[in-house]
Amino acid sequence: NDINKYHIESARAIGIEPITDLRGTWHLRRPLERIVSCREYFVDSLTHSYPFLVPEAADLLREIGQRFNDTLQSRGGGDYRIKVTSVLRTAETVKNLRRRNINASDMSAHQFGTTFDISYAKFICDSANTIPRTQEDLKNLLGEILLDLRDNGRCLVKYERKQGCFHITARHTPETEISHDESI
Secondary structure, X not given: OOOHHXXXXXXXXXXXXXXXXXXXXXXXXXXOEEOOOXXXXXXXXXXXXXXXXXXXXXXXXXXXXXXXXXXXHHOXXXXXXXXXXXXXXXXXXXXXXXXXXXXXXXXXXXXXXXXXXXXXXXXXXXXXOOOOOOHHHHHHHHHHHHHHHHHOOOEEEEEEOOOOEEEEEEOOOHXXXXXXXXXX
């Protein structure tokens, strides 16, 4: 359970400058990638965030989804995807979220485009004929993947009990340093 302070430090290291609204994305020095539902993950209807991440975080999200699918298949199968519930937040969306959620932080790592939430309470089942899995089994499988990535310095993870999600921030690694230098 990495605390918010560390999520913010990592987010500042590789993320964008926080923006006040979506129009601010036009003035960024770093590119953002739009994330859409795909084979690796499902993007939920986002009420307090926008589907954009810095390239390092978008790559991490794809890798988590791919590992989830691969591990699921190696353990007997099942046609499930992870569910992304929150991505890039602006100052405006943070303000609106804080009205509804007292746990929402005024300074959120989501504002840097490096952080996303993945539900551990709900997964997307893509076939009625799939091998049935319990929510607890899928949650534990996702947790194992995130622990491995965290232990290898790829991300920070916070287990959010009340929100039913893992709060994940991409970390600065030698790989992100190389890709960041190449994009300049």
